[in-house]
Amino acid sequence: MEYRVDLRDLKFQLFDWLPTEELLGAGRYADWDREQIEMVVDEAAKIAREKLAPTNEDGDDEGARLENGRVTVPASFREAYATVAGGGWVGSTCSPEHGGMGLPHVAGTVVNELFSGANLSLSLVFLLTRGAGQLIEDHGTDEVRGLFCEKLYSGEWSGTMCLTEPHAGSDVGASTTSAVPLENGRYRIKGEKIFITFGDHDMTENIVHAVLARLPDAPAGTRGLSLFVVPRVRVEAGGGLGGANDVVCGSIEHKLGIHGSPTCSLLFGSADGCEGFLLGEPHNGMRIMFEMMNAARIEVGLQGMAVAGAAQQAALAYARERVQSRHWTARGAAPPVSILEHPDVRRMLWTSESYVQAMRALLLQTSYFLDKAHLAAGDEGARYQSYVDVLTPICKAWASDWSFRVTEWCLQVYGGYGYTRDYPAEQYLRDAKIGSIYEGTNGIQALDLVARKMPAAGGRPFRELLGMAAATAGRFAEDPLLGPPAALLGRALEEIGELAAAVQERPDGPLMMMLNAVPFLDLTGAALSAHLLLEQAGVAQARRAEILRAKGVDAADREAYQALLAADRDAAFYHNKILAASHFAYRALPAATAAGVALRAGETAPIDAVM
Ligand SMILES: Cc1cc2nc3c(=O)[nH]c(=O)nc-3n(C[C@H](O)[C@H](O)[C@H](O)COP(=O)(O)OP(=O)(O)OC[C@H]3O[C@@H](n4cnc5c(N)ncnc54)[C@H](O)[C@@H]3O)c2cc1C
Numbered sequence: 001m002e003y004r005v006d007l008r009d010l011k012f013q014l015f016d017w018l019p020t021e022e023l024l025g026a027g028r029y030a031d032w033d034r035e036q037i038e039m040v041v042d043e044a045a046k047i048a049r050e051k052l053a054p055t056n057e058d059g060d061d062e063g064a065r066l067e068n069g070r071v072t073v074p075a076s077f078r079e080a081y082a083t084v085a086g087g088g089w090v091g092s093t094c095s096p097e098h099g100g101m102g103l104p105h106v107a108g109t110v111v112n113e114l115f116s117g118a119n120l121s122l123s124l125v126f127l128l129t130r131g132a133g134q135l136i137e138d139h140g141t142d143e144v145r146g147l148f149c150e151k152l153y154s155g156e157w158s159g160t161m162c163l164t165e166p167h168a169g170s171d172v173g174a175s176t177t178s179a180v181p182l183e184n185g186r187y188r189i190k191g192e193k194i195f196i197t198f199g200d201h202d203m204t205e206n207i208v209h210a211v212l213a214r215l216p217d218a219p220a221g222t223r224g225l226s227l228f229v230v231p232r233v234r235v236e237a238g239g240g241l242g243g244a245n246d247v248v249c250g251s252i253e254h255k256l257g258i259h260g261s262p263t264c265s266l267l268f269g270s271a272d273g274c275e276g277f278l279l280g281e282p283h284n285g286m287r288i289m290f291e292m293m294n295a296a297r298i299e300v301g302l303q304g305m306a307v308a309g310a311a312q313q314a315a316l317a318y319a320r321e322r323v324q325s326r327h328w329t330a331r332g333a334a335p336p337v338s339i340l341e342h343p344d345v346r347r348m349l350w351t352s353e354s355y356v357q358a359m360r361a362l363l364l365q366t367s368y369f370l371d372k373a374h375l376a377a378g379d380e381g382a383r384y385q386s387y388v389d390v391l392t393p394i395c396k397a398w399a400s401d402w403s404f405r406v407t408e409w410c411l412q413v414y415g416g417y418g419y420t421r422d423y424p425a426e427q428y429l430r431d432a433k434i435g436s437i438y439e440g441t442n443g444i445q446a447l448d449l450v451a452r453k454m455p456a457a458g459g460r461p462f463r464e465l466l467g468m469a470a471a472t473a474g475r476f477a478e479d480p481l482l483g484p485p486a487a488l489l490g491r492a493l494e495e496i497g498e499l500a501a502a503v504q505e506r507p508d509g510p511l512m513m514m515l516n517a518v519p520f521l522d523l524t525g526a527a528l529s530a531h532l533l534l535e536q537a538g539v540a541q542a543r544r545a546e547i548l549r550a551k552g553v554d555a556a557d558r559e560a561y562q563a564l565l566a567a568d569r570d571a572a573f574y575h576n577k578i579l580a581a582s583h584f585a586y587r588a589l590p591a592a593t594a595a596g597v598a599l600r601a602g603e604t605a606p607i608d609a610v611m
Pocket residue numbers: 160161162163164168169170171194195196197198255263434437438439440441442443444447
């Protein structure tokens with residue numbers, strides 16, 4: 001399968017909009033400069049196109065298989081995995097001290113978009129391996145760090161995260177997997193985990209599971225969970241491999257999408273022979289695991305955006321080629337034209353494009369804040385981290401929900417062919433759906449936003465994020481082109497404030513909050529993203545003005561301006577950036593704002609209905 005991506009927009013967002021260069025050359029990013037980051041991005045794009053994308057269809061067709069107790073992935077995955085691991089990409093954003101590449105998170109986000117867009121199924125193993133390694137680096141003893149970190153960051157071994165059990169999905173605190181201390185300082189693990197991504201496969205000689213389990217004296221609920229590192233094959237004190245560690249894959253799921261990613265049911269210690277290492281303090285496992293989950297939640301939003309971006313680019317290429325029906329301006333007999341000429345097809349493609357750019361902006365800004373949180377000391381670092389905390393459920397849920405819809409619009413562009421397996425549109429749609437489900441469903445993300453993240457620190461971080469958006473709306477209020485979208489943004493921001501106040505004042509506030517959490521998250525995601533696209537449009541306007549000046553073209557002279565757009569790719573790019581921002585505001589903001597009507601009216605049909 002061919003992978004197409006708008007590298008120009010990736011680089012614009014990374015360098016022309018975000019002040020990424022200010023992060024480089026000092027502190028933890030002392031060894032990086034812009035040129036090197038651009039080389040990294042180009043190399044990642046090459047690997048994505050040449051190594052990962054060609055295996056995406058194999059993953060979907062062949063899928064993962066369970067045979068004689070072991071999972072095999074499509075043969076082509078092994079070479080692609082080796083390329084990514086061999087290039088040091090697994091630990092892209094991890095510390096060089098333990099074998100990571102040390103990339104800033106903003107750059108890591110771009111790399112992850114490229115890999116996930118080219119092959120979502122395979123890229124999941126990199127995400128999980130990096131996440132497990134990072135947990136061990138941050139919370140392991142020297143012994144555990146020494147045994148596992150480098151092996152994970154180098155991709156020699158892979159990693160997983162094991163939370164879900166048959167009766168403990170959204171309610172992780174209901175987990176019953178047990179851990180009993182042993183005389184050798186390790187723990188005997190026993191229990192069943194289900195839905196474990198890359199829980200078993202044949203690409204590495206060992207798999208390192210991060211497992212939540214309960215010690216004998218543990219309190220009930222999430223506060224009683226501890227975190228353990230449990231390798232599939234035992235690891236000797238010197239780092240060599242020992243015998244099997246009694247971790248068995250009982251079955252794999254047969255799923256709607258991401259067929260190449262094995263989703264495994266794992267039995268730990270069914271023969272009482274499974275040993276693990278405690279990570280961090282006893283009963284503190286959920287707090288530690290949240291670090292991996294929060295990073296993974298941002299990456300799930302990113303996966304959705306990546307697949308949506310690939311789907312949009314593929315649909316655009318198809319629309320250019322497919323000839324059907326005469327031009328809408330034609331009268332009488334006329335030859336058929338490319339479907340890209342039809343206004344409704346252009347609407348589907350441009351709405352998709354503007355949503356992809358919006359998701360990319362939201363994810364890159366969150367990654368930038370994460371870099372600032374790591375670089376800045378004291379209160380400033382904490383302030384940036386508080387923004388990341390608020391944005392995490394929004395990145396996860398808003399981007400994964402809309403990416404699925406984008407893949408649907410893109411499938412529609414193909415007409416009947418989109419519904420067949422001849423084109424990639426249907427795989428993109430099936431693959432994108434998982435984003436709203438795993439890493440905590442989007443319903444749970446919305447509750448996290450309204451019940452925990454919004455009120456955190458007296459509501460300061462949430463208010464400050466909205467304040468940044470309001471400043472942007474104010475900045476463009478008088479702009480002839482961007483004024484109307486800025487006004488829509490201003491109205492959406494007012495609505496967020498009014499709805500939050502209404503929930504506080506109503507006697508049925510808590511129920512209203514739960515019933516409307518998902519639409520509220522949608523409104524917040526749309527408003528924050530619209531603000532970022534407006535900022536980008538501001539940069540694009542300035543760049544376009546420079547080109548117009550240099551070429552002596554008056555934008556009001558329609559003919560001369562169209563000729564410039566046809567001849568100058570930069571001018572066309574900036575022109576499109578401005579249109580993406582305004583289109584997104586017109587399409588996304590009024591629709592998201594209208595969702596407040598039900599809350600204001602106190603509409604409770606879902607509760608009152610007999611179901
Ligand atoms: C392909 C795939 C890969 C996965 N990979 C992993 C993995 O690597 N590791 C891992 O540990 N898990 C993994 N999971 C599990 C995934 O995280 C869970 O499926 C998810 O958290 C939901 O849990 P559940 O399926 O038990 O649904 P349930 O918890 O039963 O939820 C069902 C529905 O009820 C809603 N709901 C539940 N509780 C509430 C509430 N309090 N308020 C409002 N709504 C609620 C949910 O939003 C959902 O719509 C994976 C799942 C899939 C499908």
